[in-house]
Amino acid sequence: MNKSMAAVFISATLAVSSLAGAHTEAYFDSITAPHGGQMRMAGPYHLELVTQQNEIMLYVTDHADRKISTNGGVGKAAFQVGKAKPKISIKLEPGEDNTLKGAGDFSVTPETVIIVFIKLPDQEAQSARFTPLKPKPKAQSKKPAKKTETGGESAGEHGGHHHHDH
Structure with missing residues (x-):
């Protein structure tokens, strides 16, 4: 019986750890990317997209x-705003180290979606969808943290009463 319980526990642990390693968009949006861009997963890669005026940089790790x-x-970056077909497509070429970069006349708004396609030698082509200026859902995640803080204060007060009774 103990062996089967251990097996259930181990498989449950593996299921949780494999989910944690999946790196969802929410996960990437919750962390600060190394170069200040937006990160997404594409097959075996993590891609970080950084857009500056008329320049696009993609970091591959x-x-x-x-x-x-x-x-x-x-690589290629296709810009799309709303339901319109991609109006702008920018070719991405190898830059320094682990980057692909390109330049063109584009602007990025909160509604802009950039679909990036990359193909590295001897690897399958991959794509990822970025929304660089989409508002991050950080405001919602701060509220529960405040509740925990106030919970901590009331626990402290309770501890104070307990000490007083002593």
Whole structure:
């Protein structure tokens, strides 16, 4: 009986850890990306998209955030606003280290969706969908933290009463 309980516990633990490693958009939106951009997962890669005036930079790393060389790689960024078809497409070419970069006449709004396609040598092509200026849902996650803080204060007061009774 103990062995089967242990097996159930181990498989449950594995299920939880594999979910934690999935790196959802919510997970990436909750962390600060190394270069201040937006991160997404694309197959075996973590992609970080950084947009500046008329310039786009894509940082490519593996799931352990180690740099992956982009030498010989190609990419494309398709810009879409609302339901319109992609109006702007920018070619991405290898830059320094683990980057693909491109330049063009584009503007990014909170409604802008950028779909990035990359193909590195001897690897399958991958794509990821970015919404660089989409408001992050951080305001909601702060509220529960405040409740915990006030809970901590009342526990402290309770502790004070207990001490007083002593």
